[in-house]
Amino acid sequence: MTKRLPKRLLAVSVLAAAMAGCAMTPKPMSSQDIAKRVEDDRAKMYADQDPVTGPLSLAEVSARAMKYNLDYRLKVMEEALAQGTLDVTRWDMFPRLLLNAGYVHRSNDLAYVTSSGQTSTTTLERNRRIASAEFSWNILDFGVSYFRAKMASDQVLVAEERKRKVMQNLMQDVRIAYWRALGAQRLMAQMDALTGKSKTALSRARQIEQQGLLPQAQALAYQRALLDSTVLLQARRQDLELAKMELAGLMNLPPNTQFMLLDNNEPLLPPAPGNLEKLEEVALLQRPELREEDYRKRISVADANRALVATLPGLSLDLSSQYDSNKYLLNNSWMEGGLRLSMSLFRLASIPSLNRQRDAQLSVDDTRRMAQAMAVLTQVRVAAQRYSLAKDELDQVSESASVDQRLANYSKAAATSRVDSELEVIRTEARALLSSYQRHVAYANAQAAFGRLFNSVGLDVLPPEGGYDLKSLTDAIDKSLQEWQRTTFERASATQLPSPKVAVVVEDVANPQYVAAIKEGVSQALNRYNIDVADSPDAWKMVVRLVVANPSASTRRADWIMTMYRPNGARAGAMSYSSVMPQNIAPSAINALTQSAIDSYSVAMNDWLVDKAAQPVAARTLDTPEAAHN
Numbered sequence: 001m002t003k004r005l006p007k008r009l010l011a012v013s014v015l016a017a018a019m020a021g022c023a024m025t026p027k028p029m030s031s032q033d034i035a036k037r038v039e040d041d042r043a044k045m046y047a048d049q050d051p052v053t054g055p056l057s058l059a060e061v062s063a064r065a066m067k068y069n070l071d072y073r074l075k076v077m078e079e080a081l082a083q084g085t086l087d088v089t090r091w092d093m094f095p096r097l098l099l100n101a102g103y104v105h106r107s108n109d110l111a112y113v114t115s116s117g118q119t120s121t122t123t124l125e126r127n128r129r130i131a132s133a134e135f136s137w138n139i140l141d142f143g144v145s146y147f148r149a150k151m152a153s154d155q156v157l158v159a160e161e162r163k164r165k166v167m168q169n170l171m172q173d174v175r176i177a178y179w180r181a182l183g184a185q186r187l188m189a190q191m192d193a194l195t196g197k198s199k200t201a202l203s204r205a206r207q208i209e210q211q212g213l214l215p216q217a218q219a220l221a222y223q224r225a226l227l228d229s230t231v232l233l234q235a236r237r238q239d240l241e242l243a244k245m246e247l248a249g250l251m252n253l254p255p256n257t258q259f260m261l262l263d264n265n266e267p268l269l270p271p272a273p274g275n276l277e278k279l280e281e282v283a284l285l286q287r288p289e290l291r292e293e294d295y296r297k298r299i300s301v302a303d304a305n306r307a308l309v310a311t312l313p314g315l316s317l318d319l320s321s322q323y324d325s326n327k328y329l330l331n332n333s334w335m336e337g338g339l340r341l342s343m344s345l346f347r348l349a350s351i352p353s354l355n356r357q358r359d360a361q362l363s364v365d366d367t368r369r370m371a372q373a374m375a376v377l378t379q380v381r382v383a384a385q386r387y388s389l390a391k392d393e394l395d396q397v398s399e400s401a402s403v404d405q406r407l408a409n410y411s412k413a414a415a416t417s418r419v420d421s422e423l424e425v426i427r428t429e430a431r432a433l434l435s436s437y438q439r440h441v442a443y444a445n446a447q448a449a450f451g452r453l454f455n456s457v458g459l460d461v462l463p464p465e466g467g468y469d470l471k472s473l474t475d476a477i478d479k480s481l482q483e484w485q486r487t488t489f490e491r492a493s494a495t496q497l498p499s500p501k502v503a504v505v506v507e508d509v510a511n512p513q514y515v516a517a518i519k520e521g522v523s524q525a526l527n528r529y530n531i532d533v534a535d536s537p538d539a540w541k542m543v544v545r546l547v548v549a550n551p552s553a554s555t556r557r558a559d560w561i562m563t564m565y566r567p568n569g570a571r572a573g574a575m576s577y578s579s580v581m582p583q584n585i586a587p588s589a590i591n592a593l594t595q596s597a598i599d600s601y602s603v604a605m606n607d608w609l610v611d612k613a614a615q616p617v618a619a620r621t622l623d624t625p626e627a628a629h630n
Helices: 004-022 031-045 058-068 070-093 139-211 216-250 276-286 288-309 345-349 351-413 419-457 470-488 512-528 587-600 602-608
Strands: 096-105 127-138 314-324 333-342 501-507 540-548 555-565 571-582
Touching: 058 070, 058 139, 058 216, 058 470, 070 139, 127 139, 139 216, 139 288, 139 314, 139 419, 216 419, 276 288, 276 351, 276 419, 288 351, 351 419, 351 587, 501 512, 512 540, 512 587, 555 587, 571 587
Parallel strands: 501 540
Antiparallel strands: 096 127, 127 314, 314 333, 540 555, 555 571
């Protein structure tokens, strides 16, 4: 009975294992498990993020994207995983040291039958304890493990270069989305107001048609024009709304998070670079793709060496300490040592094939790297050309926006209570707003081309040591962006001076509402040219006089005479703008006519605002009126 018990236990164990294997069936996840996973993922996606406490600059948006964007965080984790794989691979180069301990049971005695048919006595206990400590070192395994560790170390560097590439692409996406979202922030309120005004005018035009106050064809034409303007405004509004959502996604902000962008003056876009050869050299040195190809070639060399080492004879050194509690042994503990040499003859025969494979692989690596280098050089030149074209387009669109804005100002100033006059105002306002939208899009495209040029060069926005909090990361990115521009673009020999300040003085106007409207119109117009209106000792002075001929007439001529004085009091120049002004004109119309007067002489004003060395004081020329923002 005692002898049968172990066999029964073994049979029961095998049967239980077989039944457990047959019982395995697919078990889909429950809806509760999936809902819990979704809840956990949402909590982790937005965990440990600094709250948005104020308007965001481009540098802070870039810092938030770099710190919280999940695609970039994935690449950081992949780099850490590659480093962990390297740490594990290094242990394969160490000798093997095995410790064993156990308990052994036999169900019967170990005995032998002699040739004469007699049974020998046993030499082994049924129950015994065993233990051993074994040291083994194989030179062949060490060589193979060494080259595997070299390959793993290069894989860490490959992961780092891929992380750099993701970071550079992320910065380019942030730059594009930021300037589009800033344009949306600037224009959204204006679009909503004008859309509401267009709907009100459309409702009024329908009432006029029903009352028969205008011919039906004319009333329908007015409605058609208003509908066209409304449809265009709605389409542009959708584009603007999507831009801000895309930027929030890049920063990994939780849904419905409200944030504002820092609405400073638009930075000056430098001219297209002329040092393309230098940029190409920097790109060949810095681009992550080319550095990755360098490491991939090193991996190919290490892999070829590993295959060659595996064909060599293997020399193994073994040393162990053994223990056995068997009472029939004369010595229960002993030491063992040995030296073994092994070699595979067929592996030796494969060496010529391995050499040919290595040479072919290295040739492929070199060709792939050269093809990548040619693509990089092409990208640099195409990026520079696109940037030049984008700047030209921006200049043209800015000029169109200037004309449309002046038309809108004139229409508002000349508006009457007639329906056709109201329609013309809405038309010109819609055209001016759409032109302003197109200018913001053109500026965003120029900034995108600006960032694409940076991307083609392969420069980083962050010092390599990393490890920053959000504030330090923002400062580091801001510094890196400035260094990018200094490295990528040749600066002009002339030093850009600060934006000028202009103090506005209104003369010969008695109505205080008109005085305020004139000052506000001058301020709005000059702000579009990046010129601040402020009273300070170093400010220029603009004296505005409004001269009205035949004040008693219902319609009279009005002259805006503007004289500019330098900070030292010297007269810089004067200009005059004439228009027709009706009786009892509204202050808003005075404001619009004042802006038209400034816009009409923007080039002349730019000539005035120069220093003694004839260098421009303004951060950008005055013939690009949407230089900052409305």
